[in-house]
Amino acid sequence: MLRQYELVERVLAYDPDADEAMLNRAYVYTVQKHGSQKRASGDPYFSHPVEVAGLMTELKLDQETIITALLHDTVEDTLATVDEVERLFGPEVARLVDGVTKLSKIETMSDTERAAENLRKFLLAMSEDLRVLLVKLADRLHNMRTLHYIKSEDKRRRIARETMEIYAPLAERVGMYEYMREMQLLAFEQLEPEAYATITGRLTAIRTDEGAQVDSIALAIKQTLAEAGLKVEVSGREKHPFSIWRKMAERHVSFEQITDIMAFRVLTDSAEDCYTALGLLHRTWQMIPGRFKDYISTPKMNGYKGLHTSLIYNNAMRVEVQIKTQEMHRINEFGLAAHWAYKQGALPDGQVGWVRDLVEILEASHDPDELLENTKMAIYQDRIFAFTPKGALHQLPKGATPIDFAFAVHTNLGAQAVGAKINGRHVPLRTPLGNGDVVEIIKSRSSEPQLSWLAFVVTGKARAAIRRAVRQKERAEIAEIGRKLYDEIAERLPSKIGKKALADAIKRLKYANEEELMVAIGSAKIDDRQVMEALVPGSAKNLPASEGWPSQQRAIAVRGLTPGMAFKLADCCHPVPGDRIVGLRRVGQGVTVHAIDCMSLANGIDADWIDLSWDARTDGAVGRIRAELYNRPGTLAEMAGVFAKNHANVVNLEMTQRENPFHTYEVDLEVRDLAHLTRIVSALRASDAVAQADRI
Incomplete structure (x- = not known):
């Protein structure tokens, strides 16, 4: 653990104007506040914030960020308050500490809800000041380094999975590749211990048996470039274990079939030298088509720059080569942090x-x-x-x-x-x-x-915007239905009512505003008796029991429809047991049963909406899926095999689109319930014969 004077000296080494007294106060404050608290490793708890602050000094960040790192757990884990932090260290540090502070665990929430709420607070704080992200990433990295001390395997795996799914991609997204690689490696060790042991063992053997080969290839690259007058640094290494494992999984190949395990880095003095080096390497060794990427002319969104190419060395071995300037390499390894430290908070484009x-x-x-x-x-x-x-x-x-x-x-x-x-x-x-x-x-x-559109968009921004628009549209349509029903209810009252009666009814029914009431009426959350009674107290006392909108308590269920009332499952959405369902009833017609998210419900404005539920004895229904198959022999048979293996009977199959290299089919299947249909769709998506599969 860094001692107090060592931490302060680190900061003063790159920032002589830093407030030494404030740094000392922050160090002492975190030691005093965490007191006798211990980590799972047995170390004093304050060793964690001190080490996080040490990571921040390696990135040469400003004193406010260093102090934030020292204090980042005090508000959550001690009696310290944000107001106290602000009084002692200023409003900027207090704001940063509050942004980094994790939400206290709420036991009533599911793991998903806890993770989402934590992420929600984190993203909002990050949007206000990106230094929050830097401290949070360093906090997570140090916690991953000591993760093995936690006795509970389930807890270790949960933390590792969250790191792999959220924090490592965040580190990559802001260009902090050193953090990303170490987080992935430590999480990989917990999530796939056997694969981790196997791959690292193989890499150790390669390093022992072929270490001289890595050095000889690096030397050959350096000599080739030096002979042309280029001053370069060349280094070689085996690829990252998690990167190798992911490639094995994506390509369905063994370790022995991965041919480009070695990677080499060439560092030059200028961008012009990068392109010169690239040309020399391509003339000396054969390049692999399709593997060249120019991130200098078109940088990644996280600001990453460099030239990537793959070569066949001496007609036998594939090697990957990355060519960058010294400056590019520094920025690439620490990304956003390097920009913050060296350019006073300026961010890379994007x-x-x-x-x-x-x-x-x-x-x-x-x-x-x-x-x-x-x-x-x-x-x-x-x-x-x-x-x-x-x-x-x-x-x-x-x-x-x-x-x-x-x-x-x-x-x-x-x-x-x-x-x-x-x-x-x-x-x-x-x-x-x-x-x-x-x-x-x-x-x-x-x-x-x-x-x-949700069936084919892939960006989070598009998916979130589409869902929000669809929800707003559905809400507006339900409110419109509710308003029509409200007008019919008002006509049955003994006297005309005005705006005051409506305002009073909204208060009695405890809704926020008129729109909320109309949505409640349109979605049958309240019945017409409740609305009439709220508008004119006593007006619904003598109303016949059969009259009015079915209440939630009397909602007609598929298993208990009024004797003689006909119903059918809608052809537009093919609801199956497990779906939330609703019925549309028109005068002179039976009830049509729709899934609650069916787009055709928008056409039901002239019908009565009835809450329905599935009879427990319901023995399956017909669901419809759309599958895009690769246009090659055997794919249709493979899809049929998936249906047979999952015990689903094909009722109808129709090719709806023929567009090379895909054929699109719509298939009606007899399934037991929603879970059965979901398993079939998942099995199709996992098949090599199927490009895409979705429920219609």
Whole structure:
């Protein structure tokens, strides 16, 4: 653990004007506040914030960030308060400490809700000051370094999974690759201990047997470039164990089949030398087509710059080579932190926009699962580059579509999109974009986001915006239904009512405003008797029992429909047991049963809406799925095999689209319930024969 004078000397070494007295006070304060608290390792608890502060000094961050690192757990884990921190260390430190402070554990919340609420607070604080992110990443990194001291395997795995899914991608997203790699390695060790042991063992053997080979290849690269007059530094290493394991999983290959385990870094003095070195290497050794990437002319969103290429060394071995300047390498390893330390908070191009996107997702997400899903989409790597017709560059995840592109340009453009051109050619909105595509969005002011877009968009921003728009539309339509029912109820009252009676009714029924009441009426949360009684007390006393909207207590269930009342399952949404369902009843017709999220419900404005539920004896129903199969022999048989293995009977199968290299089928299946149908869709998605599968 760093001693007090060592920490202060580190800060003064790069910032002579730092307030030495305040740094000393912060060190003493955290030691006093944490007192006799111990970590799982048995070390004094204050050793953790001191080590986090030490990590911040390695990044040469300002004194406010160092003090924040020292105090980041005091408000949560001791009797310290934010007001006390502000009085002793100033409002800026207090704000940063409050931003980094983790939410106390709320035992009544699920793991997902706890994670989402923690992430929600973190993202809001990060949007106000990105130094919060830097301290949080260092906090998580040090906790991962001591994770093995925690006795509970379940707790270790939970922390490791959260690190792998949220914090490592966040570190990558802001260009802090050193932090990302170490977090991934430590989490990988906990989540896949057997794979970790196997791969690290193999790498150790390679390092022992072929260490001289790594050195000889590095020397050959350096000599080739030196002979052309270039001054360079060359180093070689084996690839990251987690990176190797992920490649093995993605390609379904063994360790022995991974050919490019060695990677080499070439550092030059200037960008011009980078391109000169690239040309020399390509002339000396054969390059592998499709493996060259120029991140100097087009940097990653996190500011990363460099040239990447893969070579076949001496006609036998694949090696990866990264070429950068010394400055690029420094920025690349510590990303956002390096920009903050050396450029007084200036951010790489794209960082401000990315944080803004995260805040938009935060505002649009409806529940914890949605927030986590959309945020993960926004922070994961693997990007492509696409351009507007005017040449503006946008980076998107692989697999992004014109709809993702439109929302990336502007939320309003995404909402109004009706068509797209890629490189001047009209294409469907679900078409995946490629690197370098020029994308033109065709829009209409009368257009609005479609629920069906969720089947193919891949960015968190697009998904969150679409869901928010669909929810708002559904709410408006339900309110409109409620208003129509309200007018009918008002006509049955003994006298006309005015605005005051309505305002009084809203208060009696404990709704916030008129719209809330109309939504409640439209969704049958309250019946007409309750509304009449709230408007004119006593008016519903003599109302016949059969008259009015069915109440929640008397909601007609499929298992208990009025004898003789006919019903059918809607062909538009094919509800199955496990779906939330609602019935539409029109005069002279039976009841049509729809899934609660069916788009056709918008056409039910002239019908009575009835809450329904499934009979416990219901023995299955017909569900419909859409599957895109690769156009090659045997894929249809493989899909049929998935159905057979999951004991699902095919009622109908129809090819709806033939567009090489895919054929699209719609299939009606007899299934037991929603879980059965979901398992089948998951099995299809896991099949190599199926490009995409979704429930309709």
